[in-house]
């Protein structure tokens with residue numbers, strides 16, 4: 001029997017609200033059909049949009065760089081905040097900047113770097129909005145030193161449907177602040193946020209690349225580097241077995257002045273790659289070539305921040321290489337004493353005939369994350385991409401969950417499209433506290449999936 005066609009309530013033409021099926025998440029799985037998407041350009045449009053919204057119907061959408069369904073609201077409404085993209089104030093002496101939530105990290109960098117400042121925390125892409133970075137309380141390569149993005153937010157303005165705009169900070173409406181940072185967009189719409197930036201001397205990074213083998217060497221490199229290097233992360237060849245090979249990247253903002261031009265973006269990926277290109281052997285070959293390429297690079301180099309922090313941004317639309325069915329990213333964190341569980345995961349992935357182009361390993365530090373539902377916590381975080389191959393892929397990820405769960409670990413909601421309610425609730429043990437702070441007009445595909453709300 002054919003699946004029933006979703007009924008869409010079409011709004012009157014003059015309201016600029018139209019049913020939409022082209023708002024995706026980065027993994028392009030799952031697909032969603034939204035009843036409406038309202039793009040706003042001025043913050044004063046937010047209260048009206050909230051007033052008119054039905055209960056549990058609304059979700060803010062940034063640049064859709066979350067991989068799964070945390071930024072989707074299937075069958076319901078989105079409010080696209082990327083039009084609210086003004087910088088409202090910047091004190092170049094103190095490095096405090098206030099910007100609307102739709103400003104991207106890339107747009108911020110263009111303004112702040114020439115004035116000697118940098119983002120306090122950045123994820124692996126700069127095509128992320130401030131609102132999205134706070135709602136997922138994102139982390140970067142400097143987690144061991146700086147914690148998450150939420151640690152650097154002085155205050156933010158939150159629009160709620162029940163009580164209008166509320167200023168929240170670690171000292172003012174502190175409980176609402178803790179629910180909004182890492183709150184997956186469910187406490188309302190962030191209008192603006194004030195961030196404390198990091199002072200830098202230039203746009204340059206003194207970067208170092210070190211080849212390593214196995215978990216023991218990886219952990220040694222982390223402890224050797226944590227005090228001296230602000231940024232550390234490793235790439236791992238997930239096909240290379242128990243004594244896996246990897247490349248450790250570490251770096252600091254350079255004291256050197258001078259200009260190094262950022263590499264131009266490539267033309268991008270204009271179409272979905274065919275599925276046969278994504279066989280285990282292609283992915284294995286890619287891993288081998290990538291390792292060899294890193295081996296040939298000089299160990300030390302002073303480079304622009306773009307290739308250091310955002311290597312994938314130079315290939316626009318790269319997730320299309322995973323084909324029409326999209327991809328799933330899997331990111332977990334495990335207590336360090338259960339590092340062996342990562343080796344089991346790698347063995348399981350290889351024996352299941354799967355593999356990942358980009359498997360990333362990082363040791364999170366001890367800084368406490370400020371959000372009730374923030375993901376980062378001390379331990380080892382491991383992130384992998386998988387082409388979506390239906391049930392086979394979903395079964396593998398369930399088995400990885402079993403390993404993570406037995407080791408007392410957690411899954412990152414910003415990357416997830418399929419974890420079970422049990423896995424979510426074990427990953428975010430304080431999730432029930434969110435019930436006091438949820439805005440009744442907000443919901444998301446992820447939230448309904450993992451809580452049954």
Ligand SMILES: Cc1cc2nc3c(=O)[nH]c(=O)nc-3n(C[C@H](O)[C@H](O)[C@H](O)COP(=O)(O)OP(=O)(O)OC[C@H]3O[C@@H](n4cnc5c(N)ncnc54)[C@H](O)[C@@H]3O)c2cc1C
Pocket residue numbers: 026059060061062063064065066067070071081101102122123124125127128129130131132133134135136137138139140141184185186188189190191312414415444
């Ligand atoms: C290549 C790549 C690398 C990445 N690397 C990392 C990494 O290193 N570390 C990391 O932590 N993450 C990483 N991510 C994930 C990404 O940083 C997060 O998913 C981020 O939240 C996406 O922001 P966005 O603006 O695209 O928001 P969206 O994906 O559109 O939305 C994310 C969440 O934010 C909410 N939201 C958006 N705007 C607002 C607002 N104004 N008010 C309230 N809620 C809002 C949405 O409702 C949703 O719940 C990476 C993603 C990619 C594609």
